[in-house]
Structure formats: structure tokens, C-alpha cells
Amino acid sequence: MYTHETQIRVRYGEVDMMGYLYYGYYSFYYEQARVETMRSLGISYKKMEELGFMLPVRDLNIHFIKPAYYDDVVRIKTMITKMPMVRHDFSYEMYNQNDELINKAVTTLVYIDKVSRKPVSCPAFVQELLKPYLER
Amino acid sequence: MYTHETQIRVRYGEVDMMGYLYYGYYSFYYEQARVETMRSLGISYKKMEELGFMLPVRDLNIHFIKPAYYDDVVRIKTMITKMPMVRHDFSYEMYNQNDELINKAVTTLVYIDKVSRKPVSCPAFVQELLKPYLER
């Protein structure tokens, strides 16, 4: 398993009338966590797009346990547990400042060729970088 | 089953570099569809909050089939298939202008008392309004 942690502070504009981080922004946070996880491996998502790969989300599942509040610094633990092929799965756990698990999510992304817009296999260099963490 | 349709035009600021409606905005669209579905039954979510009920989302599941593009008018079909108790489930189908199913989602919301912040039962007047559609 490859694991990476990202911290994000909840912005005023992202909070709703209940004083909670609006449910629609969790997907923004998880994307940021995902991109930072890839970066920590040496992979720039920006460069991936320049190399001709797109990585749209196919499935998003979020389970809301407790709210995050304005100005909280939430901690997101991103996990890659399976070697990406055409699909790339990420799972996430979000913790608040009291170390309580407040949110969980899973996303499935698909590698797509930018020109043909058809699914393709995960680039070999990504698989290489993940190998040490995913092999027994 | 109770069904309602909502149309939303994709805004420029909601589209990403791929030219697609950003995956994070689907939850904004589904909320709008949900609120309009309630309104079509004669229920104002705003009034519900004033009456002391909150309705945070507990689970969000989105399946992305095809992208929506900038300036597309998407059509969202919102469905209530089960009498809400403490939980209130909504399912959604999103269609593009060629009537292709491009996205599907399910959300589970929970009725919460605004003061105690504890789960409560769906208000009786909501159940009454839904009864004709959910009984055999």
C-alpha cells in the first residue's frame, strides 16, 4: 500500500449555512489529496496531461461521518492499494484536528488517451514507481 | 415513485481543462435537482431549516458515464422511491441534449434536529405529500 497525507484548511466560501464544509467540496479536497499523493511519488498530473493522458473520474463514493467546520485543518490520508491498470483506485480518510475520522471516500479513475479519448493502460513509469509499495 | 425533472446549463467556471463539467460540481447540480424536486411537492428546503430541520448528506455515490460539456443543458431526473423516515434517499439520472444517460447518482440524507443536532424522523407533512406516490 502507498500512503500519503495532505492537510487542507477549510475556506469560508466552502462552508454552508449549517457552518459545515459543504458536501460538494469534498471532491475538490480529495482531488487535491490525490494530486499531492501522485506528486509525492514524483508524478505531476499536469505533466501526465502534457504527455497525452487524461484521468477522469469514473466513480465517486463519499461517506459523511462528522462535519468539518470553517477554519478547521483537515488531514486526508490517501491510499493506493492496487496496481493501476486501465483503472486507478484511490481511497481516502479524512480526520479533523481531534484525530476523529470524519469522512471516507473511494474514487475510481480511468486512464484515457487525450487524442482518441479511448481508455488506455496506466503508463509504465507510474506502475514502476508504485511497484515497491504494492508488491509482497 | 415520485419523479421530477430539472434542467441546468453548464457554466464556464464549472468546466475543467478537458472541457468537461468538473466532477466536483455534480454534487452541486444534484442538490439543485433535489431542492427543486422537493419544491415541486410544495416543500421548501429553506422553510424546513426555519422549522428546525437540517438535512445533511450522509452518502453520495456518483457514477460518471459520459462527460457534460460547457454550455450543455443537462436534464436531471430525480426519483424518490422509498418513504423517508430518518433517512431520505434520492436517486438521479442525468441526460445530455441527445438524451444520452451521462451520469447516475444516489444520495442518502438524514433528518437532524437543528438544536440538538441529533437524528429525527422525517416531518409528517413531508410523508403526507409523498404518500400518494409511494403507496401501491
Add this chain to the structure above:
Amino acid sequence: MYTHETQIRVRYGEVDMMGYLYYGYYSFYYEQARVETMRSLGISYKKMEELGFMLPVRDLNIHFIKPAYYDDVVRIKTMITKMPMVRHDFSYEMYNQNDELINKAVTTLVYIDKVSRKPVSCPAFVQELLKPYLER
């Protein structure tokens, strides 16, 4: 002067802890109003980009008078008072459901060639469509 009116309902995710439409979303609303104003003239901004023109914002000035609240339907009056050349100015007034002026804004956009990314003149067909409204 060319004038067009657009109505937008304030979404839950766009409202902040004060119960007000978050100040950052006014620019989203004014963009929607601007695009609908162009559409009412027969001009699709999407098609403009396909024709090779981009129209980024150069200046944004917003004056906040009164808040807009969740679920309000605000009415935006968009005005074009000057023939666009390289620059295209729009001014806006936002009214609430009691017909109170709650917000005012001005934006200056610049026509840019998509390939060279250099400023260019407003396309002639846009000027033609605006002529009847801007001549004495």
C-alpha cells in the same frame, strides 16, 4: 444601449455562514448573465471560442449593497453601452425579489486570438448585431 435580464436562484452551496450568497460567487453569476446576454443577441460564447476567440476578463469591479440569501431568485440586468473594440465592457445591476438593487458590477473583457494569445478586435459580426442598439 443593449439590455438583457437573467434570473438565477441562489444555491445552498453558494451561501456562507452568514446566510449570504458568498462574495466569490457574484462573478459566476455575472458571467452567466453575460453569456445569456450574448445569447439573446444570437451570439454563442461557445461558438466564439470555436471560431478562435477567447474573451478573458481584464477588470472586475463589484459593489455590494445588500446581501442575497439562500433560495432567493435574483434578477440581473446586463447592459452594453459602448461598441466593443478590443475591449468589451459590460455593466450589471442585481435586484432581489423585492426589486431592491442589491449589487452592481462592471467587467472589462478583452478579445484574444486563441492561437497567438494576442489581443484582437471584436469580430465584425458581433459589432453588426450590436449596431442597432448602440447608434444614435
Add this chain to the structure above:
Amino acid sequence: MYTHETQIRVRYGEVDMMGYLYYGYYSFYYEQARVETMRSLGISYKKMEELGFMLPVRDLNIHFIKPAYYDDVVRIKTMITKMPMVRHDFSYEMYNQNDELINKAVTTLVYIDKVSRKPVSCPAFVQELLKPYLER
């Protein structure tokens, strides 16, 4: 003058079809910069709201010079040059990774009593903290 610098990385969902940070998100960034500037002085905006003060924006002026791109880390220099009374002015300069000035903005905020929703004077403790920087 009191000055503080904040760095923000441009998120995927905040970028538009041109590949630019969408013009609507600058106000989100400037708010984050403003809040961090206050925090660097020892003032939590969250606590200010708990103490009964609200600080809505009255005027927002943004001048766009060059775009910010996806994944860029922009640097925002926030400046307080005048002792806040009922109004509190902030000015901002945004720089890209090549240290080019790409954006400038000014915001005017107004201190409001949370209960009466009437303008009030800036709290004395805020003025005290700013005094050393604003006096000759």
C-alpha cells in the same frame, strides 16, 4: 504598512477551458490571503464571528494582468496600509512562480454587529495589533 505573504496552489477544479485559473476564484484566494494575514497578527476571523462581529465585503476590485495556470503556486502579498475604522481595506498583489506580478486587487470590508446587522467600529484589540505597523 502591514504585509503578509500566502502561497496557494491552483487546483484542477478551479481552472477553466483556457487552462487559466477561472476569474471567479481570485476572490476565494484573496479571502484566504486576508484570513491568513489576520491570523499572522494573532487574529482569528472565526473567533471574530464568535465575538459577534461579521466582516462582509463591500467593494471588490480585481485587475487581471496575466493568467495563473493549473498547478502553479501563486504567491499573494496582502497589505494593510490604513488603520481600520468601520471599514477595513486590504490590497493584494499576486505573483507567479517566475515572480511576475499577474494580478492586483483591493477589497473594502465593513465591520457589522452580528445581532443588529448594523455597521460598528473595528474592535479595539484589532487596532492595537495593527498600531505598530501603521504609525509613523
